[in-house]
Amino acid sequence: MMMSEIDTLQLTRPLPFVGEAAPREMPARRPGHGAAVAIEALSKRFGERQVLSEVSLRIAPGEFVALVGRSGCGKSTLLRLVAGLERGDGGRIGIDGEAPDATADTARLMFQDARLLPWQRVLDNVALGLSGADARERAREALAQVGLADRARDWPAVLSGGQRQRVALARALVHRPRLLLLDEPLGALDALTRIEMQGLIERLWLEHGFTALLVTHDVAEAVALADRVLLVEDQRIAFDEHVPLARPRARSSAAWAAFEDRVLQRVLRQPDLPVRAPAPQPLGRLRWAV
């Protein structure tokens, strides 16, 4: 029953694979594993400040959605609500029809800081929360997928920032989540490591077929990874567009540049500021103005 629902959604979602050359050296996209996300009239306030009001959003199974916006616009809050780390003040969130549960295996969250336990070796960090006899074996496999099999016995303290995030990615993926939530996971990395990590995330997403929701303030990153880019602004989703680029995506293509520019212009558009009459200024200040 659940499966058929997913299948329908899978069929109805628009396919981003149009134009440009066919994907090469990319794993075939595995369908059917991802969870569907449905958000209806979701509101959240912190004290007096309204962060989200009546946000509605549907994400198809296996879709990669990027949330962009200025800092403090509420995109991270939206992600934390989906992760079940915060509770909304109104509306509802369904992950395959279930309410978000921070302890459920369905969704896994990757934080901006890797949040590895410094007192556990890399392998034990990846195996965190796993149970069963094959836990370490599975952790080893996940670590190999992110290319860090040889660092299993190291302490997190000796890894670089990029390596730590790769361990965090392995730790998230070892649970075979059907929804991966990424909260600016590459925000603190240098430009080259970011591009490398984006490639890794895209490859693993295609391989595993999970649904992905990425929060980022880097428009280029959103365009590189996502099927769909959403802009969170004024407590709502102000912009929702499919990325018209086939995978693998070439950063140098004109289509890429055009789309990135369009999103960027939209993000940068100033909200209408209330016009205030200029206050009467003292003479001393006026002289500076002339």
Add this chain to the structure above:
Amino acid sequence: MTASLMQRLRPWWVPLSIVALWELSSRAGWLSTRVLPEPWAVLTACWRLTLSGELAEHVAVSSARALAGLAVGGGLGLLLGLLTGTWRAAETLLDSTLQMVRNIPALALVPLIILWFGIDETAKLFLVATGVFFPLYLNTFHGIRSVDAGLVEMARSYGLSGLALYRQVILPGALPSILVGLRFALGLMWVLLIVAETISARSGIGYLTMNAREFLQTDVVLLGIILYALLGKLADVIARALERAALRWHAGYQGATA
């Protein structure tokens, strides 16, 4: 080779020359043995008491007292620290009381302790236990409270809760602070034991020195003082080794594992 040996010996020059000067002035008769016995006399006293088995017995008795006090007081401090650190309700209920009691110096309790327990073993145990309780309590409480909230949130969202969360995240996070508490407690432990044994004892290093004082055996008195110093140092060395073993992951200790 010889240069590096000289380098290594350099910190010992000052203490060695002091001992040499001291020995010299005793032999020359400038220093009365009633004030300070010569180092050689201390060594022979140590040898004599070792042969008779007295030394081992008194050291064993004192160490047993110290460790018993540490186990009772430190154990209670650790437990209460974990309790108040973990549950807000326990903190509200207990913490301000404990903070008030903390400001009473343990030694101020001596007259009361003698009234309550007399001068036997219980009194010594009680004094040491009250002294070591607070460093462990305060540092455990602080350690639990300063565990990175981000790590706890991460662990919860990865399905950890209850005991597993405690064992894998909260306790290891609080451990550096708890071990600092332990080192403070070990220092205090010996101070309080010396006081307790000096007040009255029928065995132990304190008894040894007080007894020697009666007979003007300054060499034995000095031996007792040196024994306390060595035992205190030993406790510190053990605590450091414990820290190194438990905090291998910590950046400050990383050099030792590489």
